[in-house]
Amino acid sequence: MKNTHRRSFVKQLFTGIAGTVLLSSHKGIETxxxxxxxxxxxxxxxFWENVKKQFKFAPKLRYFNNGSLGSCPISVQNATNTFRAxxxxxxxxxxxxxxxxxxxxxxxxxxxxxSVSKEEIALTHNTTEGMNLIAKSFDLKKGDEVILxxxxxxxxxxxxxxxxxxxxxxxxxxxxxxMPKTIADIVKVYEKxxxxxxxxxxxxxxxxxxxxxxxxxxxxxxxxxRGILVAVDGAQAPGMFNINLKELGCDFYTASAHKWLxxxxxxxxxxxxxxxxxxxxxxxxxxxxxxxxxRRLENYNTRNLPxxxxxGSAVDFHNTIGKDKISKRSYELKAYLxxxxxxxxxxxxxxxxxxxxxxxxxxxxxxxxxxxxxxxxLRDDYHIDVRPMTxxxxxxxxxxxxxxxxxxxxxxxxxxxxxxAG
Ligand SMILES: Cc1ncc(COP(=O)(O)O)c(C=O)c1O
Numbered sequence: 001m002k003n004t005h006r007r008s009f010v011k012q013l014f015t016g017i018a019g020t021v022l023l024s025s026h027k028g029i030e031t032x033x034x035x036x037x038x039x040x041x042x043x044x045x046x047f048w049e050n051v052k053k054q055f056k057f058a059p060k061l062r063y064f065n066n067g068s069l070g071s072c073p074i075s076v077q078n079a080t081n082t083f084r085a086x087x088x089x090x091x092x093x094x095x096x097x098x099x100x101x102x103x104x105x106x107x108x109x110x111x112x113x114x115s116v117s118k119e120e121i122a123l124t125h126n127t128t129e130g131m132n133l134i135a136k137s138f139d140l141k142k143g144d145e146v147i148l149x150x151x152x153x154x155x156x157x158x159x160x161x162x163x164x165x166x167x168x169x170x171x172x173x174x175x176x177x178x179m180p181k182t183i184a185d186i187v188k189v190y191e192k193x194x195x196x197x198x199x200x201x202x203x204x205x206x207x208x209x210x211x212x213x214x215x216x217x218x219x220x221x222x223x224x225x226r227g228i229l230v231a232v233d234g235a236q237a238p239g240m241f242n243i244n245l246k247e248l249g250c251d252f253y254t255a256s257a258h259k260w261l262x263x264x265x266x267x268x269x270x271x272x273x274x275x276x277x278x279x280x281x282x283x284x285x286x287x288x289x290x291x292x293x294x295r296r297l298e299n300y301n302t303r304n305l306p307x308x309x310x311x312g313s314a315v316d317f318h319n320t321i322g323k324d325k326i327s328k329r330s331y332e333l334k335a336y337l338x339x340x341x342x343x344x345x346x347x348x349x350x351x352x353x354x355x356x357x358x359x360x361x362x363x364x365x366x367x368x369x370x371x372x373x374x375x376x377x378l379r380d381d382y383h384i385d386v387r388p389m390t391x392x393x394x395x396x397x398x399x400x401x402x403x404x405x406x407x408x409x410x411x412x413x414x415x416x417x418x419x420x421a422g
Contacts, residue, residue, distance in 0.1 A: 035075065038320045045407055048329065051321065052404045060383040062409050066402035067208060067236055067361050068387055070259045072310070073317050080264045080310030087306055099305055106312035110269050113315055113323065115244040120277075122270040122297040123308055127235040128155040129283065130254020130270045131202075133297060134231045135159035137281045138200065142168030145197040147190060149176045149214075151207045151392065156233045160202060170197070176212075178392060179352050183215040190219050200229045205243075205253075206236035209389045209398065210351045211361025213237075220249040229276065235259060238269065239318060240360040240402075241327040251276035260360070260402060263314035264307035270297060326403055330360035333401035333410065337362055340414045346421035350389075350396045363389055363396040366421045371395045374420055382416040 037050055054073040057063050063071065072080065087094045104118070111118040124130055136159065140146070146160055150173050157171075165171050174193040180186050190201060201223050203214050220230045230250040237243060239260030245253055253271040257263035272280055277294060286301045318326065334355075341347040341364060350363040366374050371388040374397055378384040386397040399413070 065385040066400035079313035083306035109315045124270045127256045132159045136163040204233040210363040264310040267307040360401040365396040
């Protein structure tokens, strides 16, 4: 294809059309015609019931476990399947350069979604990889310190332990209050843990156990004044609520696109602030390793390109509904759920209430019941999937409120829990 034609082909295929979802770079996929409602201003319950229909869960399943893994909307599944078929029809052509422009279009879309430059985005595989990349990059010395609160996910704790603690770097693990009242309560914990040897704060954006949002912006401001870098495990946040990475101000942010962004499995987003990129060393080296740009961090040779392009379709899906609308809906579902349980003595919420401190993940204890029994009963008797959380004395089910959850689903869940509670 000639360059000018090629460029307009790419533009045509990857530019979203208002009111529709752009699905694929290939003919024969008509689902964009069936979803113009997605771009409407409607935000009634009927609208969200229709959004739910864009996902294909097993019959009867009520999926409140998006925090473990998301589901691709039909449009994203179709687009990714077509990308896969195209690759299998012309394997070497597409793997080795045929989709170079399309890949850059995806990078640009992701960058725009998070309000940063595309030169600050690498397209990696998962959050765990990003945490390994960060933790392995630093040439820290014996006695240097990295702060990780007690609630960090193993995907952050293990890389810091293996790549740094084992050579004598100290991992400082302050205890965070599980139900803080203000952001300042959390910032104080980090501030107190800092010493003259602190080099990096590694923190998650949303804690996976009880959905608490950590104040990345405030911690970054405080840490940067002291010359400390901030690395963020953002597995749970992108797609749940609006994120402006520039405003958050952290140095590194690694995110799972296969959760709340509903991208295909095994594709993720890694952000490194331009000024902080020089700290990072690729986990893998291959042809092109001398590339000075952020692309050197995603230099895998053969890789999951159909899924990577599917990420572009997932961002289109997200944008067509609108990121503000999605964010608002997450908070609306949270308020609806909390309101239904707040006066019932059989339930105890284990997630802080303030919107600055929690959003689409809420953890709920059924008082006097073992959480595993509650989970099993929900699964076996009601076809409800939730994640049981046993650490830190939570004994609660983690309820994920993604946009395919409707208020009727929440009613059904709470009815089931009331029966289980007796
Ligand atoms: C806070 C947090 N960090 C990291 C991960 C791991 O994500 P991934 O499987 O994308 O590496 C998860 C997954 O649930 C998580 O909740």
